[in-house]
Amino acid sequence: MIALAAGLAAPSGHALEKPWQHFVFISDTQYPWTDKNDRGEPEDEDTRDRRSREFILAQGEGTLQYREDNGGIDNVPLFINGDLTAYGHAEQLDFMTTPLRTKYVRNFYINLGNHDYKNNVDDCFNNNCALRMYLQMGEWAQGYGADTLDYRKVKTDEGQGRHSMDHYGSLAYTKTFGDVLAIQLQNEPTYEVKFRGKRFVRHDVNVNPGLGVLAAGLKAARRDSKSVIINMHSPPYSNWKVAKSPEFIKLMKDNEDIILGIFAGHLHTKVGRFSKVGKIPVYLSGAAHYRNFLVADFNPALCQLQVWVVHENNPHERKEHAGYSEATTCAG
Template sequence: MRYYIMKKTLQIITILFITVLIFDYPHIKVEAETPDISITNKKDVNGAFVVTSDPQYPWTDRTDNGQTESESEKERRSEQLIREQYNSINEYTSRLTGMTEPTPVLINGDLTAFGHPWQWDKMNSLLGILKSPIFMGLGNHDIENNIDDCLSNSCVRSSMNYFTKHMQLYGLTRYDRKGDAPNNSHRFGSFAYSIDVGPIHFVQLNNYPTMTFRISEYTMEDSLSWLEQDLKEANQYGQAIIVNMHEPSGWKKGSQEQKNRFKNLLEKYKVKAVFAGHYHKKSGYFPNDYKDFFGNTPVFLSGSASQRTYLTAEYTNKEIKVYKVKDNNWRNKTLLKTIDISGRSFPQYSKVIDFYEHSNGLGKNFKGISITEWNDKLSSVRVPPGMTVELYEHIGYKGKMKTLRNKGDLPRLYNLYDFNDITSSYKYYTNAVGAKKIISENTK
């Protein structure tokens, strides 16, 4: 009897341990002797995601219609509309059954009306309502509209500060925030990022892919070169690619050549859909409205909190079904389109860890090279699934340490923002429970 109780107790502890880990995305066991890892086409994938945009606090349906209301009333009603939508999303995600993947909520821009710090403070509180992981992008009301239109560009800065802080909470697949100047005084890049959830590769391009600006603490670059590399790898790994942004048209920055390049990238790497926001009263599938920007890639708009609309999507390993939700009533959601994601290739990739000279996997690859070549020169590292890398400030595994642990199913690229150009030694080993532990040390 005592043995039975102990056995049951161990089973319960094991289940609880697995439950805690599950939100770090699925693991695959990596044996020490395995030189290559196969990406397998899982047959029993069931997942979902939610797409929203334009909570735009404080903004209401009356603001959309050009009707006046007092500032206090606008703030009260805007908060009420956002709360209602986020509670609806929670109810929807709580009723999903048989899911094998986490259910993220994508917010495609315009979280605030003007990017003021007090608006971000309120949105930070309201985002806490959502019980799912949140992957946000910035829109024109958060950044572009406020450039040189707010004292010392403080509104743009507050939007960028909140965004970059929020991104640190998640283990992103790729993130285009390049190395900082001394003392963290300036950050630059497109600030686009991507993340893998099950078979889906989500890309977030913020307002739009050709947008650029420079203020005292931030420089935003266009995302095209970063995007090309990101899409290339996602396509190589057999992921179904979903691109997100805020504005589906009317881009103020960027040449026609850049816009054509972007459109060609979507086609070349077989992007399955684009999700956007911006137009509060437009929600649904728009097959013909935005071909100048996206070619034949399906385009979906999610509307706004003020109009009480959002989108949901449910997928297997073969298809994605996209639904429209009106009046925040997910029970009466309507099917917009079924997207075929079958027939993707699932190649092998090397277990070898790559160490790069520059951010985003660019520049010289230092793997297997003497320390005299790479000492204090590492800016990014690609870690295979199931592996952990420990970077050290000094030779002999001394000084500050940074740990890169990939718990996902695909290789993950880490930019060493706070550890850029200071690595002098490293170790790596497998994460898998019960697998033979590899420790590889490199100080020479």
């Protein structure tokens, strides 16, 4: 295990004035998906479901160990960067309540992925799969104590005791953790779609891009002297609605002095430092069925972030250094 990243300044007296912050990043629990799905190999459903459950719960236990060892669950946020489920089916979401309750516990923050909602628009009866995940994400996000949340719903009375619901927003949100602002962009910041579904009543869903939340979050972070972590499911620019979005690129370039990194998933076999957007590193957190995840240590006095890959779900013995970055504009 590497003890210290090259180039990370040793803590000075000033650096010790603020406690270090720790974060965990996972993605692609994607129940019930396994490595054999990735390789196109046959696997009977019972075996697939059992193995997927085992992978997810084992990874959850590893993240729980890390959080308990580094200040406790309430001091170590866990970011879950989509795909929670394989297809947004009810039984898949139902199973995921188990790790949410017993392994992630609390102080965790979810982004949906393409398998949760994007892939399921017009591909599931009454759009139930995409609608289920969108509505659930709206409920989760409303309970996060977010600084901002791009979501609203409007109830329309249709007479004779009937009503319908209209939903608006990207579901992107921001939340402050000490000296770090996390900007949560769901699947990816350019994604937009409109669809109609039915769950007891008619629901019209209007998903707009999350770029407005990103821009406002970066402005707020600069105003409040915060460093920034950006979370999403699909990394730049993998299957984005707008490939190489000029607006996104400009926001990154204009704010690269305060952005510590972009964290994503989607590409199951890729874990660790993946690419860059300008000077900003992009990190991927693998998948539950490959027994890995990311952790990060932030020195708020120097605005420096170290990122590590945890292999075999073992944060005690199997940590590999993945990257180092710092916000060059730093309040300290």
